[in-house]
Amino acid sequence: MLKMIVAGVLGNDAEEREVGNSKVINFNVAVSMDYKDKEGKKVEKTEWVRASMWRDPNSKVTEYLKKGKRVLLEGTPEAEAYQSKEGEVRSALSLRVKDLEFMG
Numbered sequence: 001m002l003k004m005i006v007a008g009v010l011g012n013d014a015e016e017r018e019v020g021n022s023k024v025i026n027f028n029v030a031v032s033m034d035y036k037d038k039e040g041k042k043v044e045k046t047e048w049v050r051a052s053m054w055r056d057p058n059s060k061v062t063e064y065l066k067k068g069k070r071v072l073l074e075g076t077p078e079a080e081a082y083q084s085k086e087g088e089v090r091s092a093l094s095l096r097v098k099d100l101e102f103m104g
Helices: none
Strands: 004-010 015-019 022-036 042-055 070-083 089-103
Touching (some): 004 089
Parallel strands (some): 042 089
Antiparallel strands (some): 004 022, 015 022
16 A cells, blocks of 8 residues: 655645546645755755545535645555646656645
8 A cells, every 4th residue: 555645735726526426626735845955054845746636526625625725635646747838758746635634
């Protein structure tokens, strides 16, 4: 089993769409990390995680997934490769969310 836990801030309001008898909710989470470089200076870095969450069509969770909200997510990670507008091959980290908690 592969599991990932992410704590961060929503970068956008969640978007939902219906797929059959379910709905998928998509949103992006910013995860800030800091470390010290070779010279001992503090460096802050932000990684973005694309999140998707499958729910019952009657779920109201999308109403609460608004930009700036702090969340704790648990789920299965997936790596995606894509081509940028400039033609460069890039990668993105995505998470299929199993559990969600609101923080603060």
